[in-house]
Amino acid sequence: MGNQKWKKYWQVLTSNNIGLFGLILLMIFLLIAILAPFLAPFDPTDRVGAPFTKPNSQFLLGTNDVGQDILSELLYGTRISLLIGVIAAFISILLGCLVGIVSGYYGGKVDALLMRLVDLVLVIPFLPLMILLAAFIGPSFWNIVLVISLISWASPARVIRSQVLTLKTKGYVEAAKSIGTNISVVLSRHILPGVIPIALSQFVLAASHSILIEASLSFLGLGDPFTKSWGTILYYAQARGAFLTDAWIWWVLPPGLLITTLVIGFAFTGYSLEEILNPRLRKER
């Protein structure tokens, strides 16, 4: 894909209100994640105040049950939620691409087998399976990433397979194959460039799902206890009954709003990417 084409995508993406909005949200969160040490007034692991302090000029969102500053926890939590979402989505899209390309390109028995596997994975209720796996392999950052990506590759694999199937019938691919071009060259030169844009939009959507799943797992107490994500903060808020007191406004509301906003950021970017890449959808809106 030439530079020109990417430039065009960028223009369409930014000329589309929803996509632009999503992108801006993602940029803001990225900045917060990177600048967390400068933005946060305290170290989120330090006990800096009395437990259950109400919001005041020193602690803008009060403190939690052990006296840590909630605002600082939230700012640092951005890193964890964003990182888990992005890494898990990346691995699952990588797996999805691998399965999708192999399945679509080779067809036949390999394709049938892999697609049956995809069907199987899609039937399994994923959240309970993740709870089961997370409970057995133990809560840690990488285990959560692993569990999420092991389950979420199936539906991207299907989307990518159908894209490969379309690409395969294109004249230039058939021409390349007919003159005996090496498979690896056909794949990297002709198939991959056509797959990457679709994979990108799938990646963005997968990231939004991963963030929600991570939040749920952490909320169930299966998150990494040493790196607090937004879901973990809500786990403690629930365990200490914060949602039954006035503390819900500064302890329960903010983390959920942040999760929602980040997911919206990814979803809006993803949908408008999809719209750009799928002309059929563009017409229907």
Add this chain to the structure above:
Amino acid sequence: MLGKFIAGKFLQYLIVIFLMLTLNFLLPRLMPGNPLVFLAGEDVGFMSSAEKEAILDKYGLNDSIIEQYGAYIKDIFTGDFGYSYQQKRPISELLMERLPWTMLLTGLGLVLSTIIGVMFGAISAWRRGTKTDANLLTVFMFLSAMPSFWVGMILVSIFSAQLGWLPVFGAESAWSNYSGIDRIIDIGKHLILPLATLILISVTSTFMIMRYSMLNVLGEDYIMMAKAKGVKEKVIKYKHAMRNALLPVATVFMLSLGFTLGGATVIETVFAYPGVGRLMFESVLSRDYPLIQATFLIITFSVVIANFLADLIYPLLDPKVGSRNG
């Protein structure tokens, strides 16, 4: 043709069940650490060696792995899910106690969210491109972006803790001795918030599919024809368009059961609602591994059965598939 399709599906679901059973069988035996902890829970440390020996014997851990697997499969299919050493009760008994609550919650949730999703999806498609359509789309997108448990927590904060209108947790008041209609009202009051949460988080998928399917139908020739003939708008909308657009929704209804049950796990936890999902959470908290596995299996079974039912029902709904059968 149809028979072959159903047999194929049946085989597929059978494979899912066996894969999940095998996963369940292997997890406690392959994970590093003492398999006894995984089979009997973390209280193992307090057990005497005779007790440990009894458990080893019960699970046949001294037998060959193949014999163990055979015994395991046989137990599951005879309804023996093992024993929760922490709750000191057979697991199948625990499951039976919790299952009705989950079925009540997810069943109602699925029906109501489908009705609501269908209605708004139809409105959105009918007014495609207008402000109403855009607003509805935005609202439903936001709904699907919210974490389910957080929606539940916020609802409890507002309606139970702050306003005091509804009970905070549980499925009915403890030690109330309500009976008859009073008990039903009590159960209903406890159900409102978890149900509302479940609907809010699962309604978007139905909405999106209904909207999309309705848009497709509205583009069909027979709708144009009806319009040209001067058929009343209401008749076109309800009789022609909505009816035909409902087909894809019917499949999604069954298929979303897996999602709904998963969502219910988290929601039941927030509301301490005594369903299977809450049981799974409790067993995770106490690291009661056999119970975690059993709750997972029962949820998987339900989902697989629902999927299979959807496959059986689908040909009845879709005349195109049905006629192929003659």
